[in-house]
Amino acid sequence: MFEFSYPWLFVLLALPYFIKAKQPRTGASLLLPPLARLAKTQSTDSQAGQSKRQQWLLMLIWLLLVSAAAAPKWLGEAVTLPQQGRDMMLAVDLSGSMNINDMVINDQSANRLDAVKFVLSDFIEKRQGDRLGLVLFADAAYQQTPLTFDRQTVQQMLDEAVLGLVGQRTAIGEAIGLAVKRFNTYESSNKVLILLSDGANTAGNIQPREALELAKAAGVKIYTVGVGAEQMVQQGIFGPQLVNPSDDLDEALLTELATATGGRYFRARDLTELAQIYQLLDQLEPIERDQLNYRPQQSLLHWPLAAALLLIVLLLLSKLPWQQWRRGGDHAL
Known part of the structure; x- marks a missing residue:
């Protein structure tokens, strides 16, 4: 026209x-x-x-x-933006333990971070209408992307994340606090934080339970995912031994963070469970947005x-x- x-x-x-x-x-x-x-x-x-x-x-x-x-x-032809969507922040653990090779991708051994990236890529691709943000944390928490409809940029920033980028320890409290702070800059009735970690809180200036109070006050719903297998064959002095590589995973804390905000805690022991978790997360109740049309x-x-x-x-x-x-x-x- x-x-x-x-x-x-x-x-x-x-x-x-x-x-x-x-x-x-x-x-x-x-x-x-x-x-x-x-x-x-x-x-x-x-x-x-x-x-x-x-x-x-x-x-x-x-x-x-x-x-x-x-x-x-x-x-050009009129384009209608999706009427429904969520404000969703992804917090991904980059601590040293995410380098443990206890995951399998296409019959090949892979570390935990690669498995998270592999499954998250499909999850991000399906987030049409959602605003996504990305927080990476280890010794401290950093915002890689703000809340945005640009899924391609979020995917690119996740792909470029490498172990050791922000340290070796795990600052769960700071990751939650930073996500809540970013949520507070937007007006939204549906704030969802998906936190993936394979350990316990060992770093940061904000304790997880302090960050939990901030999240509850801001109306942020937290879904936590504990990543890591429970059994792994490891070569020792006396030959192969069966060990639990997820001994350090603080499931009690992750469960508390989730249930206190109305979310859920999920356990991802392998790639199949991790994929199923994201299918469940995909069923979250979306918020209503005003319909936007543009040409x-x-x-x-x-x-x-x-x-x-x-x-x-x-x-x-x-x-x-x-x-x-x-x-x-x-x-x-």
Whole structure:
């Protein structure tokens, strides 16, 4: 669909005629004062036709300039944004224990962080209509992306997260506190924090239960996920031994954080359980948003503006040879 942003500017088309009516009738009136020297009527009959063509050309130039000022644009098909969505913050543990290879991806051994990334990528892709944010934590918590509808950026920031980026320990309290702080900058009735960790709180200036009180006051619902297998074969002095690589996982704390805010605690011992957890999280009650409609716009004002400038240049070039011929004739006389 084609339209003008300022169609009322077309009243300016009458401006040259208004100026013409106010000018004394001595010679031909000018259509556009800035181009006055280009539109002077010649005294001879042989020049009358050329002057008339110049006047029509000036009228066309004026029409194109006014059209450009009216800002023509092309509107694409209407697009409706999703009416429902959630404000969801992902807090991912980057402590040293996330490097334990007790997960399997496509029959290949993988560490816990790679397994989280593998499953989260599909979860993020399906979050159409949700605002997502990403917090990474270890010795401290850092916001990688604010709440945004740009799922591709969230995915990219998660893919670029590496172990050791923010230390080796686990600051669960700071991760919750930072997420709550970011939630408080937005008006939302549905605030969801998904916290993934494989250990206990061992770092940070904010204790988890202090952060829990902040989350409850802000209306943030916390879903916690304990990552890590419960059995793993490890080579020891006396040969292979069966060990529990998740001894450090503080399930009691993660359960308390979740239940106190109306959320749930999930245990992810392998990739299948982790995927099932995200399928359950996908069923969270969404919030209602006002329906937003928009139409992609493409500005077209450069076309009439370029045409007007081109005609002005052609008009100037067509005028030069006539002036040179006239000066040459005067010298000859």
